[in-house]
Amino acid sequence: MLSPAEIEARLERVLLTVQKPGRYVGGELHSVVKDWESTAVRMVFVFPDIYDIGVSNLGLQILYDRVNARPDALAERAYLPWIDMEERMRANGIPLYSLESKHALADFDLIGFSLPYETLYTNVLNALDLAGLPLRSAERNDSHPLVIAGGHACFNPEPMSAFIDAFVIGEGEEVIHEIMDTVGKFAGRTVSKFTGLQAHMSERANAPTFKRVNALKELAKIPGVYVPRFYDVTYFDDGTIRAVTPNIPEAPQVILKRMVAQLPPPPTRFLVPNIDIVHNRLAIEIMRGCTRGCRFCHAGMITRPVRERSVDEIVAAAEAALQATGIEELALLSLSSSDYTSILDLVTAISEKFAGRHLTVSLPSLRIDTVSLDLMERLKDRRAGGFTLAPEAASERMRRIINKFIPDEQILTTARAIYARGWTTLKLYFMIGHPSETLEDVQAIADLCKRVLAEGRRALGGRAKLHAGVSTFIPKPHTPFQWAAMDTEAQIRLKQDLLKRQLRDRNLKLSWTEPPETLLEAWLSRGDRRLGEVILAAWQNGAKFDAWGDQLRFEAWTSAFAACGLDPAFYTHRPRRPDEIFPWDHIASGVRKKYLLEDYRRSLEGQTRLDCRENCYACGILPTFADERRAHPGPYWKCPEVKSPTKARSGVQ
Amino acid sequence: MRLRITFAKTGALRYTGHLDLHKIWERTLRRAGLPLAYSQGFHPQPKIQIAAALPLGFLGREEIVDIWLETNDSPPPPPDSLQSAAPPGLTILRVEPVPERAPALQTQIAAAEYQVTLLEAGGGSDLERRVADLLAKETLPRERRGKSYDLRPLIQTLACRGASLDMILSAGEGATGRPEEVLDELGIPPETTRIERTRLILKPAIE
Ligand code: SF4
Numbered sequence: 001m002l003s004p005a006e007i008e009a010r011l012e013r014v015l016l017t018v019q020k021p022g023r024y025v026g027g028e029l030h031s032v033v034k035d036w037e038s039t040a041v042r043m044v045f046v047f048p049d050i051y052d053i054g055v056s057n058l059g060l061q062i063l064y065d066r067v068n069a070r071p072d073a074l075a076e077r078a079y080l081p082w083i084d085m086e087e088r089m090r091a092n093g094i095p096l097y098s099l100e101s102k103h104a105l106a107d108f109d110l111i112g113f114s115l116p117y118e119t120l121y122t123n124v125l126n127a128l129d130l131a132g133l134p135l136r137s138a139e140r141n142d143s144h145p146l147v148i149a150g151g152h153a154c155f156n157p158e159p160m161s162a163f164i165d166a167f168v169i170g171e172g173e174e175v176i177h178e179i180m181d182t183v184g185k186f187a188g189r190t191v192s193k194f195t196g197l198q199a200h201m202s203e204r205a206n207a208p209t210f211k212r213v214n215a216l217k218e219l220a221k222i223p224g225v226y227v228p229r230f231y232d233v234t235y236f237d238d239g240t241i242r243a244v245t246p247n248i249p250e251a252p253q254v255i256l257k258r259m260v261a262q263l264p265p266p267p268t269r270f271l272v273p274n275i276d277i278v279h280n281r282l283a284i285e286i287m288r289g290c291t292r293g294c295r296f297c298h299a300g301m302i303t304r305p306v307r308e309r310s311v312d313e314i315v316a317a318a319e320a321a322l323q324a325t326g327i328e329e330l331a332l333l334s335l336s337s338s339d340y341t342s343i344l345d346l347v348t349a350i351s352e353k354f355a356g357r358h359l360t361v362s363l364p365s366l367r368i369d370t371v372s373l374d375l376m377e378r379l380k381d382r383r384a385g386g387f388t389l390a391p392e393a394a395s396e397r398m399r400r401i402i403n404k405f406i407p408d409e410q411i412l413t414t415a416r417a418i419y420a421r422g423w424t425t426l427k428l429y430f431m432i433g434h435p436s437e438t439l440e441d442v443q444a445i446a447d448l449c450k451r452v453l454a455e456g457r458r459a460l461g462g463r464a465k466l467h468a469g470v471s472t473f474i475p476k477p478h479t480p481f482q483w484a485a486m487d488t489e490a491q492i493r494l495k496q497d498l499l500k501r502q503l504r505d506r507n508l509k510l511s512w513t514e515p516p517e518t519l520l521e522a523w524l525s526r527g528d529r530r531l532g533e534v535i536l537a538a539w540q541n542g543a544k545f546d547a548w549g550d551q552l553r554f555e556a557w558t559s560a561f562a563a564c565g566l567d568p569a570f571y572t573h574r575p576r577r578p579d580e581i582f583p584w585d586h587i588a589s590g591v592r593k594k595y596l597l598e599d600y601r602r603s604l605e606g607q608t609r610l611d612c613r614e615n616c617y618a619c620g621i622l623p624t625f626a627d628e629r630r631a632h633p634g635p636y637w638k639c640p641e642v643k644s645p646t647k648a649r650s651g652v653q
Numbered sequence: 654m655r656l657r658i659t660f661a662k663t664g665a666l667r668y669t670g671h672l673d674l675h676k677i678w679e680r681t682l683r684r685a686g687l688p689l690a691y692s693q694g695f696h697p698q699p700k701i702q703i704a705a706a707l708p709l710g711f712l713g714r715e716e717i718v719d720i721w722l723e724t725n726d727s728p729p730p731p732p733d734s735l736q737s738a739a740p741p742g743l744t745i746l747r748v749e750p751v752p753e754r755a756p757a758l759q760t761q762i763a764a765a766e767y768q769v770t771l772l773e774a775g776g777g778s779d780l781e782r783r784v785a786d787l788l789a790k791e792t793l794p795r796e797r798r799g800k801s802y803d804l805r806p807l808i809q810t811l812a813c814r815g816a817s818l819d820m821i822l823s824a825g826e827g828a829t830g831r832p833e834e835v836l837d838e839l840g841i842p843p844e845t846t847r848i849e850r851t852r853l854i855l856k857p858a859i860e
Contacts, residue, residue, distance in 0.1 A: 012772070015668060016710040016844055022673070027665020029740035272680060272740060274669040326680030326738075358691060358699075 022275035023051035026099030048123035105131035118524035159527035161228035170257025224258035261628035306638035338367035433473035446502035528583035592620035666742030684738035
């Protein structure tokens with residue numbers, strides 16, 4: 001591998017021949033460059049898309065802070081090069097390197113991929129390849145770094161299980177330390193008070209006591225860590241799964257996600273990029289989890305229970321982050337801002353504290369009611385002139401099925417008030433393809449949009465604008481809809497065409513997700529282990545940057561499926577038996593499968609389940625995390641208190 | 654209060670372009686807690702004027718920016734207080750008040766001095782001769798974006814020093830010489846060089 005100095009010398013020759021070279025040099029305020037030689041454990045986080053997208057990822061920012069807070073460890077970062085830079089790197093023999101010290105990725109002890117969504121998978125393969133590493137976990141040896149991945153997509157780790165050594169399921173703040181301790185043993189460097197660091201890279205390969213497979217066994221013992229090679233999968237003749245069985249005693253039957261009982265203080269020393277990026281903002285999570293129970297929502301199911309940060313903590317963090325970065329936009333993040341208990345206090349405190357400081361505050365995911373308007377007015381977030389709401393469905397029947405019930409009248413009243421108070425653009429998000437949806441339900445979306453725009457015209461005349469964003473439903477793992485079949489490409493197109501025909505208005509902008517993007521995401525979300533070969537073949541066919549609509553090469557995927565003898569429809573268009581074993585069933589979110597199935601059945605009967613913070617529906621979170629709840633009593637968690645004495649953690653399914 | 658800051662732009666900031674540098678200044682000044690003046694209107698912008706855009710990839714040894722603060726009487730902040738708020742690669746050299754009504758900085762640049770380091774050994778073998786030949790020419794007709802112009806009068810000085818070239822090029826409106834063009838005349842590919850703008854030369858102040 002090239003040394004950092006060699007990499008830097010080669011970079012200097014190519015950087016001025018690519019677009020936005022600032023992506024490839026690091027040097028941001030608050031990036032952490034530790035002394036390589038004297039640091040015992042070295043890891044690199046990789047966000048498998050370009051810098052412009054990855055650098056603001058909150059999850060990575062949190063973990064970067066936490067690892068670098070350890071005196072014995074360093075964490076650096078790498079992102080995927082854009083196509084022009086990749087071509088130069090390959091032509092000049094420059095391996096994928098870290099932005100901080102310019103070390104080749106292969107020089108690290110641990111590579112940690114962030115996988116918040118599935119369409120990053122081919123980029124992971126591309127990153128490993130650019131790093132000069134064998135793609136398959138089984139082909140890597142003691143001279144190679146360990147490769148782990150975490151993030152929401154890892155709640156179904158199977159499609160990437162051939163390439164990743166270990167997956168982290170759930171929240172990373174605590175488990176990252178347990179992992180670093182184990183990786184430290186694998187790295188085999190010890191720091192002595194008298195002579196400094198003892199062993200070096202070359203010795204990792206020779207360390208007799210702690211080889212790779214031992215390291216992986218140790219990792220498998222850490223709660224929330226899934227090491228796929230320690231599990232065997234058998235199939236029925238029809239291709240569905242017969243069983244997933246651990247093949248070593250250290251591997252648990254079920255891998256329960258990690259959940260941080262008390263959210264740690266939010267990061268404040270955000271990286272300040274030297275170039276323009278996609279999300280130029282400070283992001284502070286005000287709450288984690290969601291109690292609304294929308295049946296299509298993956299995030300809402302896997303991030304339970306709801307835990308809130310206090311107003312004081314959020315305001316103090318915002319102040320500290322602002323002082324440390326000078327960044328001019330603050331986003332208060334959660335899955336459902338209106339549900340944050342003290343939302344009015346929070347918004348008031350933030351707007352008073354930062355008045356006159358040229359700070360834009362955004363508060364996404366607001367409920368559809370006029371309270372949201374009051375909140376937005378307090379924040380004076382009119383910069384973009386737009387207001388965003390997500391009704392998701394437009395017919396009463398559909399709203400009951402997806403468990404997001406907002407009556408038309410409420411939407412129209414809110415829209416009326418939004419336009420009347422001077423917002424010229426309203427953005428509405430819908431989803432088509434929900435289970436049992438018909439063309440009438442889609443027609444209802446068009447009708448509602450027209451009525452909303454008519455409200456706008458009444459208030460503002462020709463200035464009123466409506467933007468309808470229409471995505472397509474995917475039956476995501478770990479949700480009540482995981483048993484549902486999704487629409488075929490033909491069905492999706494029929495529905496989209498209806499909307500395109502109906503919504504022709506100068507002041508109405510309609511946007512939609514192209515069916516290939518949806519189908520690919522669906523296959524990757526629902527895939528089993530056999531999909532790994534398809535991902536590999538698609539990458540070999542040239543697939544990468546699949547999340548970029550204009551880069552997606554659908555034929556690379558369809559021919560990959562054909563080459564592997566797999567039918568993509570098997571993964572997406574097939575209704576499931578209630579007792580089918582899903583590829584992700586050995587990964588537990590804490591919400592019981594029985595509960596999800598019951599909720600799916602209720603859905604088909606049109607029965608809703610309102611906010612569970614009012615009325616616990618016993619989804620399984622509380623018994624699973626009873627000890628944590630008992631240790632953290634009070635209103636900070638939104639599940640009921642647990643009074644019963646401690647018992648051992650019961651089976652999760 | 655209007656302040657003139659002289660600064661160096663080095664390291665990773667070499668790959669930060671002109672527009673992004675504006676943002677870096679805005680954030681640095683916000684971190685330093687200075688009361689930046691903002692323009693009026695729907696999208697208030699901080700009042701920051703950078704003397705001359707430094708092309709992507711160039712290093713800057715003595716660049717200049719003017720900033721406006723909302724206060725009038727307080728003494729200008731010491732360079733150290735700004736330095737502690739600056740990102741790596743941005744070095745604050747001087748901070749001095751300038752008259753509020755002094756002409757816009759961009760109109761005051763007369764010329765710029767550059768130092769070009771040749772990264773490839775051998776590139777400079779007969780460089781002295783090529784420099785002398787170039788200087789001996791009366792005209793250097795070239796084209797830039799479809800317009801023809803003469804580069805020669807824009808070259809105020811050009812000298813070869815070992816593996817580097819020093820030059821002063823005119824930088825007036827509509828008559829700006831670029832070091833890459835000089836390199837091109839000398840047959841040196843710009844990607845084999847490191848270019849540093851060492852100084853901006855202002856027009857003499859009119860009393
Ligand atoms: S345990 Fe009850 S309150 Fe907690 S998330 Fe589940 S249903 Fe909601």
